[in-house]
Amino acid sequence: xxxxTQSSRYLVKRTGEKVFxxxxxxxxxxxxxxxxxxxxxxxxxxYFSYDVKMKEKGDIPEGYSVSREKKERFSLILESASTNQxxxxxxxxxxxxxxxxxxxxxxxxxxxx
Amino acid sequence: xxxxxxxxxxxxxxxxxxxxxxxxxENTAFDYFPWYQQFPGKGPALLIAIRPDVSxxxxxxxxxxFNKSAKQFSLxxxxxxxxxxxxxFCAAIYYSGGYQKVTFGIGTKLQVIP
Numbered sequence: 001x002x003x004x005t006q007s008s009r010y011l012v013k014r015t016g017e018k019v020f021x022x023x024x025x026x027x028x029x030x031x032x033x034x035x036x037x038x039x040x041x042x043x044x045x046x047y048f049s050y051d052v053k054m055k056e057k058g059d060i061p062e063g064y065s066v067s068r069e070k071k072e073r074f075s076l077i078l079e080s081a082s083t084n085q086x087x088x089x090x091x092x093x094x095x096x097x098x099x100x101x102x103x104x105x106x107x108x109x110x111x112x113x
Numbered sequence: 114x115x116x117x118x119x120x121x122x123x124x125x126x127x128x129x130x131x132x133x134x135x136x137x138x139e140n141t142a143f144d145y146f147p148w149y150q151q152f153p154g155k156g157p158a159l160l161i162a163i164r165p166d167v168s169x170x171x172x173x174x175x176x177x178x179f180n181k182s183a184k185q186f187s188l189x190x191x192x193x194x195x196x197x198x199x200x201x202f203c204a205a206i207y208y209s210g211g212y213q214k215v216t217f218g219i220g221t222k223l224q225v226i227p
Contacts, residue, residue: 004156031213040122042219043157043202050212059216090156094213100145100206102215104156 003027006091006105013112019078021108023091030095032074033102034058034066037088049074081112116140117205119218126225132190134221136203139184143205148177148188149217151200160201161188193225 007022025032031050035043035058045058047066055066063085067075074093078085088109092102118137126132136146147162163170163177163186170177176189190197203218 033215035217040219042119043217045214045216048212048214054212056212056214058214092156092215094215100147100162100213101159102147102149102157104158106154106156 004091004093004103004105006089006108008108009106011108011110013078013081013110015082015112017078017081017112019081019110019112021076021078021089021091021110023074023076023093023105024072025074025093025103026072027093027095027103028071029093029103030071031093032068033092033094034064034074034076035090035092036060037090037107043090046076081110083112086110086112116216117203117218119203119221121221122219123222124224126190126193126223128193128195128225128227130193130225132188132193132197132223132225134188134201134203134223135185136187136218137183137185138205140205140207141184142207142209143216144208145206146177146179146186147204147206148175149202149204151202151220157200157202190223193223195225195227198223198225 004025033048034046049068065077091105148160149157150160151157174191179186
């Protein structure tokens, strides 16, 4: 079974801190995604990557950046955390072209105080 | 701007009843339409999916109906069970330049009561 592992289940940070959310997948998938999930807003795409060192902005990239130095690892970075970034963050991965099925991690609930 | 509009946001259904969740899209470049199911404390998991050249797909008690001309698709859960209580997301995928972009609806929280 594909496993997508997010490094933390719960995280509490202070306003202005730099925050790193880590995601690792074990199935050699080309595509990786970061979403945030908020009540009433669903899953919104922050960034995605279709290859090592490649990244594309999603629908809400402001305030975030990403890094993909290795195929299995995709990091989401909050350069200066703000309270409006308090949310559930979900990482997902999928095969390349033709691999439509997304495999999600269990999520990181981030609280910014 | 929401590319995939999903309704209702919440749904309560009696055990044994039919649950219906609707989604609509605008971008005709979308060419794959999955539904994901999410239980509390878990990430979403693929439930069922359809391509736009098919009008219906059935897997057990779950059916997707697809209307290409209306740009709408829906999930029907027959004989709904309390174990189906979860949040359901519709999604749409398009491919561009070698990558895939996946856009989700806002989700429907389904509660099936005994």
